[in-house]
Amino acid sequence: MPETILSKTVLDCAKLTTREINQQLKALASEGIEQVEVVNPAGRHNLAIALEHPITISFQGSVGYYCGGLCDRATIEINGSCGWSVGENLMSGQITVQGNASANAGASAHGGKICILGNAGPRAAISLKGATLIVSGNVGHSSAFMMQQGRFIICGDAGENLGDSIYDGQIFVGGTIKSLGADARLEPMTAQDWEMLTQELHPLGLDAKAYEFKKIVCAQELYHFKAKDFSKWKDAY
Incomplete structure (x- = not known):
């Protein structure tokens, strides 16, 4: 059973299955517990999936995929x-990763915010369908592929084919771009863009x-x- 210390609930994963961990997190959230510290996650996959109530969860250690x-x-x-697909299909709320993230960070995220204070993979x-994804370091190839909103x-820097087949949304890169993908183009920065970047990055201790x-x-x-643009479609798909 989780241990409650003052206003914080501590959940030790050492002797629990992944299903039991998630069941307890969902139960704590539905009971109105505001803060849970999860210890010994040991790189487990599929932790804190599909939570539907407000709750703050702090994982003390690395986690696996999803x-x-x-x-x-x-x-x-x-x-x-964290492993691949952190925050996949996130609807709202915020996920902050103090280290690096593997591939597919924020895949298909509809809302909320994901902050990776390291590098992210390809x-x-x-x-991306509406969320905000911030990476303080570099990202790998094919990032923002088919980004929709x-x-x-x-x-940092972005790898090859950034924004390939992008449909909508905005990408901002503070470092170098190895190459842009099909149908992605550069657009001049505006004063509103700089203001937004300052507001988003300042809470993370970053200066836009x-x-x-x-x-x-x-x-x-x-x-x-x-038909005359067939070569562009061929390159994209």
């Missing part, structure tokens, strides 16, 4: 690194003006198929 997926209104902090923000802020941000949006050349 942590925080499908969550609504939860606040999750990972004091370590395909970060793939099919939302905001993707990369303070310390980076040379570039803005990437959809060129809208692939919105409608035209």
